Amino acid sequence: QVQLQESGPGLVKPSETLSLTCTVSGGSINTYYWNWIRQPAGKGLEWIARIYDTGTINYNPSLKSRVSMSVDTSKNQFSLKLTSVTAADTAVYYCARDSTSDGYPYYFDYWGQGTLVTVSS
Amino acid sequence: DIVMTQSPDSLAVSLGERATINCRSSQSVLYSSNNKNYLAWYQQKPGQPPKLLIYWASTRESGVPDRFSGSGSGTDFTLTISSLQAEDVAVYYCLQYYGTPRTFGQGTKLEIK
Numbered sequence: 001q002v003q004l005q006e007s008g009p010g011l012v013k014p015s016e017t018l019s020l021t022c023t024v025s026g027g028s029i030n031t032y033y034w035n036w037i038r039q040p041a042g043k044g045l046e047w048i049a050r051i052y053d054t055g056t057i058n059y060n061p062s063l064k065s066r067v068s069m070s071v072d073t074s075k076n077q078f079s080l081k082l083t084s085v086t087a088a089d090t091a092v093y094y095c096a097r098d099s100t101s102d103g104y105p106y107y108f109d110y111w112g113q114g115t116l117v118t119v120s121s
Numbered sequence: 122d123i124v125m126t127q128s129p130d131s132l133a134v135s136l137g138e139r140a141t142i143n144c145r146s147s148q149s150v151l152y153s154s155n156n157k158n159y160l161a162w163y164q165q166k167p168g169q170p171p172k173l174l175i176y177w178a179s180t181r182e183s184g185v186p187d188r189f190s191g192s193g194s195g196t197d198f199t200l201t202i203s204s205l206q207a208e209d210v211a212v213y214y215c216l217q218y219y220g221t222p223r224t225f226g227q228g229t230k231l232e233i234k
Contacts, residue, residue, distance in 0.1 A: 035223075045171065045214060047223040060222040061122075094170055107161040107218050109182075111170035 002027040004095050004112035012089075012119050018082040022095030022112060029053055029076045033098035033105035036069070036080045038091040039114075046091075050098060050105060051078055085119045092116050123147055123217050127226035133234040140202040142229045144215035149195045152219065159219035162191055162200045164211045165228075171214060175200065207233065 008020035022034065036048040049059045051069040059067055063082070071078040082089060092114040098105035124147040134140040150159045158178035163171035173182045175191035178198055188203045202209055210233060215226040 044227050045216075045225040047225070058221050062222075096170075099176070105218070106159070107173065107176045107216060108163075108171075109173055109176075111172075114170055 002097065002110045004097065004110055006093060006095050006112045006115040008115060008117070010116055010118060012085055012117060013121050014086055014119055015084055018080070018085050018089060018117055018119075020080045020093055020095075020115065020117070022078050022080075024076045024078075024097075029071065029073050029078065031103075032100045034071065034078045035096045035098060035108060037094045037096055037108070038089075039094070040088075040091045048080065048082075048093075052105075087119050090117065090119045122222055123150065123220050123224050125215055125217055125224050125226040127213075127215060127229045129229060130227070131230040131232065133232045134202075134205045135234045136207065137204050138234075140205050140209070140231055142200045142213050142231070144193075144198045144200070144226050146196045146198075146217055146219075150217045150219035151195050158194055158198070159217060160191075160193070160198050161216045161218065162189075163214045163216060164209075165214065166211045174213075202231075205231075205233070 003025045005023045012018045030053045033050045035050040039045050051057045051071050066083045068081045094114045095112045096108040097110040099109040126145045128143045160178040162175040165171040174185050179191045190201050192199050212228045212230050214228050
């Protein structure tokens with residue numbers, strides 16, 4: 001059974017960089033797309049970006065200028081960096097796997113439990 | 122971006138009754154080359170990540186009770202719970218995976234009447 005676990009600081013200061021890592025267990029990170037999705041308290045879901053094992057990355061245009069992702073296949077991990085954070089970036093951040101077939105990403109089939117990141121001084 | 126709009130925003134249904142949630146996309150999510158609708162439904166309970174219920178608009182995920190069904194094509198989709206159980210209280214989201222960025226509906230909160 002594939003499991004995902006987010007890790008990283010729960011508190012980030014305004015204007016600094018949010019950094020999170022997702023560790024995948026129970027399956028290989030290869031040949032799948034891996035995503036970050038966030039959810040402010042009491043609000044809906046926002047897709048941030050996804051990465052393929054080759055390093056191909058797709059971004060949400062609304063966040064593209066501040067987001068970067070990377071993948072470490074040797075550790076079965078992928079990461080998110082979000083720069084110049086503000087209070088509006090306070091949210092639960094989820095990592096999730098795309099159901100992938102023939103190299104194409106589809107729906108999110110496995111999710112991490114989520115980690116709350118608060119932006120505050 | 123493809124905008125996903127759900128209706129209603131909230132819904133109260135009696136136990137054992139039918140619950141119906143709608144989702145409309147701002148453009149078709151039907152891919153003509155394979156005749157598949159790139160639409161999924163998720164259930165989210167408090168403090169939990171979303172759980173996949175339905176994909177390809179009508180294919181039930183393994184382990185999901187058969188009281189959950191999905192229908193629709195093109196731009197209009199429906200999630201139906203045929204006989205509401207207490208454990209179905211949750212927020213339900215539709216997701217389009219036809220285009221990038223991936224976009225979700227705003228969510229429908231389902232409660233017991």
